Amino acid sequence: MDKSALLKPRLAERDVEVPGVGTVRVRSLSRAEALSLKGKEMSAGKMERTLLALAMVNPALTEDEVKQWQDAAPAGELNAVQDAILELSGMKKEAAKSDLAGDAE
Numbered sequence: 001m002d003k004s005a006l007l008k009p010r011l012a013e014r015d016v017e018v019p020g021v022g023t024v025r026v027r028s029l030s031r032a033e034a035l036s037l038k039g040k041e042m043s044a045g046k047m048e049r050t051l052l053a054l055a056m057v058n059p060a061l062t063e064d065e066v067k068q069w070q071d072a073a074p075a076g077e078l079n080a081v082q083d084a085i086l087e088l089s090g091m092k093k094e095a096a097k098s099d100l101a102g103d104a105e
Contacts, residue, residue: 013057016084018077025058026081028088045070048082055085 013027029037033054037047049066061069070078086092 012088014084014088016081018081021077024056024081026052026055026085026088027057029055029085029091034089034091048078051082051085052078055089056081 009030011027011030013025015023015025017023029051037050040047042050045067049063049070052066052069053061053063056066083092
């Protein structure tokens with residue numbers, strides 16, 4: 001076993017089409033990032049902002065910029081992006097049981 005291979009980041013990425021806008025690139029959360037979100041008391045909207053700010057690759061967005069996107073977008077527009085991040089992170093089933101899959105506030 002090569003320890004450096006174990007410690008090297010291996011975060012999967014994917015392009016996601018945002019209809020009428022273009023394509024964004026997202027990545028999976030690291031284990032540390034996923035654990036930092038687990039069990040946190042926050043609204044679904046805040047959780048979505050945090051998740052997207054962590055995982056957006058292109059364009060990279062801050063939580064404030066994700067909030068601006070939430071304010072400008074139709075209700076379901078961010079769902080495909082959020083779903084791709086959760087799927088890449090291996091959190092899809094877990095999210096179905098938590099606020100991660102909830103509607104934005």
